[in-house]
Amino acid sequence: MLPEPNSSVTCDVTVLGIEGKLLGVNVRSSGFVEDPSAWRALLKALSHPLGFNHLRIGLDPGVTCSLAAYADNLLIWVEKLDCNITGKRVKWLLEIVEPRRYTVNVGSGEGFERLAESLLAENLNFNIVPEETTSTRPILSRLKEIIGDEDILAAMTIALTQ
Numbered sequence: 001m002l003p004e005p006n007s008s009v010t011c012d013v014t015v016l017g018i019e020g021k022l023l024g025v026n027v028r029s030s031g032f033v034e035d036p037s038a039w040r041a042l043l044k045a046l047s048h049p050l051g052f053n054h055l056r057i058g059l060d061p062g063v064t065c066s067l068a069a070y071a072d073n074l075l076i077w078v079e080k081l082d083c084n085i086t087g088k089r090v091k092w093l094l095e096i097v098e099p100r101r102y103t104v105n106v107g108s109g110e111g112f113e114r115l116a117e118s119l120l121a122e123n124l125n126f127n128i129v130p131e132e133t134t135s136t137r138p139i140l141s142r143l144k145e146i147i148g149d150e151d152i153l154a155a156m157t158i159a160l161t162q
Contacts, residue, residue: 006026012029013029013033013048014033016033039096043071043097051098053099054102055069055071055094055099055101056159058107058154058160060131060152061083061109061110065115066079066149067155069093075156086119087121087124090104090119090124104125104127105127106119107155112128131154
């Protein structure tokens with residue numbers, strides 16, 4: 001919900017619209033973020049003022065691929081997608097998050113080859129993570145009931161594997 005014109009708002013970070021206008025609202029804020037990409041603006045606001053240091057991406061191959069991404073220690077993205085376009089999605093995440101460094105971990109399970117080809121087509125480096133325990137004993141097992149999807153949970157576990 002937007003504040004009424006001529007009202008006052010106090011906040012930590014203000015995300016300006018594409019036009020860079022505050023719509024007639026008096027805003028007191030410790031920082032302002034402006035970006036034509038709504039996703040990049042949101043992520044800049046979450047990481048204001050220094051930006052994200054490390055993006056960790058976990059990919060669980062299969063009939064469809066599951067992706068989980070942590071910017072520093074914040075889970076920012078989970079998704080199931082076609083393995084053939086996963087490389088493009090990872091590249092896009094890197095572009096909108098703009099981390100200082102990143103890690104891409106890929107599970108070694110069925111469908112690994114298609115996933116690896118997609119990442120290599122985008123010139124992305126990645127680590128291979130053995131999948132023996134990512135689905136059966138995930139690091140984040142207490143989230144199993146909340147997440148409800150074992151493949152997403154596996155991708156989250158793969159992302160956090162060092």
